[in-house]
Every structure is written in C-alpha cells, then in structure tokens.
Amino acid sequence: MKIAITGLLALTLFGCSFSAEEQPTAEQSQDQRDDDNDGVINARDKCINTSHTAIVDNDGCPTKVNHEQENDVRVLFANNSSKIPNSFLPDIQRMAKFLAAYPETHIELKGYASPVGNREHNVQLSNNRAERVRLKLISEGVEASRIQTIGFGDDEPIAAGTTEAINVLSRRVVAKVIGSDNSTIEEWTIFTLREN
Numbered sequence: 001m002k003i004a005i006t007g008l009l010a011l012t013l014f015g016c017s018f019s020a021e022e023q024p025t026a027e028q029s030q031d032q033r034d035d036d037n038d039g040v041i042n043a044r045d046k047c048i049n050t051s052h053t054a055i056v057d058n059d060g061c062p063t064k065v066n067h068e069q070e071n072d073v074r075v076l077f078a079n080n081s082s083k084i085p086n087s088f089l090p091d092i093q094r095m096a097k098f099l100a101a102y103p104e105t106h107i108e109l110k111g112y113a114s115p116v117g118n119r120e121h122n123v124q125l126s127n128n129r130a131e132r133v134r135l136k137l138i139s140e141g142v143e144a145s146r147i148q149t150i151g152f153g154d155d156e157p158i159a160a161g162t163t164e165a166i167n168v169l170s171r172r173v174v175a176k177v178i179g180s181d182n183s184t185i186e187e188w189t190i191f192t193l194r195e196n
Contacts, residue, residue, distance in 0.1 A: 071098040072176040075133055079114070079171065082128035084136060092133060095177070096140030102179025108148040109133050109175045114167035115154040127151030133173045 033042050040060030042048075047061035073095040075088040084092070099105060111130030113122035130149035138144050158169035 069098075069102075070176065070178050071095060073133070073174065075129075075173045076168065077129055077171040077173075079116075079167070080125065082125060082132050084132055089136070092136050093140055095175070096137050096142050098177065098179060099137070099142050099146065102177075105177050105179045106146045106148065107137070107142075107175050107177050108150065109173050111149065111151040111173045112156060112170055113154045114170040115157045116167060119153060123151050123153035125151075126153050129171075129173045133175075 034040060044060065046059040050060060071094070073091050075084060075091065077083070078085070095107070099107060109130040111126035111128070111133075113126045113129075115122075127149065128151075130151055134144075134147045134149050137147055154170065156170075157166050158172075160166045160169055
C-alpha cells in the first residue's frame with residue numbers, strides 16, 4: 001500500500017514538473033467555429049448570419065411560421081355616380097395600409113352597378129367606380145402595378161328585401177386581399193432586449 005501511494009505521489013510530482021511549452025496541444029481535425037453563434041458549426045451551417053434570437057434547425061436555418069391576414073374593402077356609390085363618398089375614405093386608407101404591410105400582395109377591385117338602366121352604361125359605370133377607388137389607393141401610396149380593376153356592370157346584384165335596397169347595395173366596389181409573411185420564430189434569451 002505504501003508503495004502504491006509513493007508511486008502516485010511520484011507521478012503527480014513528475015507530471016507537475018513539465019513546463020507550459022512541453023504541454024501537448026490538441027489538434028482539431030475539423031473547423032469547429034460558429035461565426036453566427038447559432039449553435040451550428042460553420043461546416044454544417046447552410047444559413048450564415050442567422051439572427052441571434054432565431055430558433056434554428058439542424059442546418060442552422062431559422063424556423064419560420066407563415067402568418068396570414070385578410071382585409072377587404074367595400075365602397076357604396078350614389079345612383080349613376082362614380083364619386084367616392086367621404087364616409088368610405090377611411091376604408092380605402094385602411095386597405096392602403098394593409099397593402100403597405102404586405103408589399104408582395106396585389107388587389108383586384110371589382111366594380112358593380114345596380115340593375116337599373118342600360119347594360120352598356122352600367123358596365124362603363126362599374127369600370128369608372130373601380131378606377132376611382134384605384135386612383136385613391138394610388139394617392140395613398142400603393143403602386144399602380146399592384147392594382148387591377150374590372151367592371152361587372154349589373155351582373156351580380158345584391159339580394160335584399162326591397163328593390164331600393166337591392167339598388168343601393170349593388171352600386172359598389174369590393175375587394176378582398178390575403179397577405180402572408182414568413183416570420184422567424186424567436187426564442188427569449190438573457191440577451192433579448194425589450195423595446196420600450
């Protein structure tokens with residue numbers, strides 16, 4: 001037993017007698033760096049410069065989630081008129097803001113007329129109504145190339161209880177837009193900054 005303890009002490013002292021220059025250094029056989037600090041080494045990282053807060057997959061790419069939102073606009077017009085009533089201007093402005101938030105989306109404005117009068121006139125009137133809403137969206141900052149218009153004339157009247165109600169509701173421009181974006185899922189860390 002004394003011999004074993006003495007041997008261990010000798011090895012300990014002998015091990016401490018090496019200088020720092022004589023210490024063996026471990027050679028890395030592969031580059032283990034992670035330049036974007038996402039937890040995936042550069043050799044395997046397919047998405048460089050990942051956001052520090054992103055949750056990443058095994059390839060170092062951020063995990064995405066698709067968010068969809070829907071927005072619609074409905075503008076009613078006076079009989080034989082394509083002038084936009086002031087009460088509908090906030091709805092058009094809301095649509096313009098929505099289109100600004102989703103710059104990849106496009107909008108198709110569908111114009112209609114009430115089932116009264118000449119068919120050719122109603123088609124032209126419905127086109128004029130859609131064009132007026134288009135111009136208003138452009139004045140609110142929407143690019144013209146993102147807006148299509150079509151006039152249906154009196155083809156699709158709105159069903160209602162009276163003829164007057166049918167006519168009032170059928171003189172319209174409508175559109176529905178679905179905007180989507182792929183947002184990165186982020187995780188909270190001790191380095192996350194809170195915006196005040």
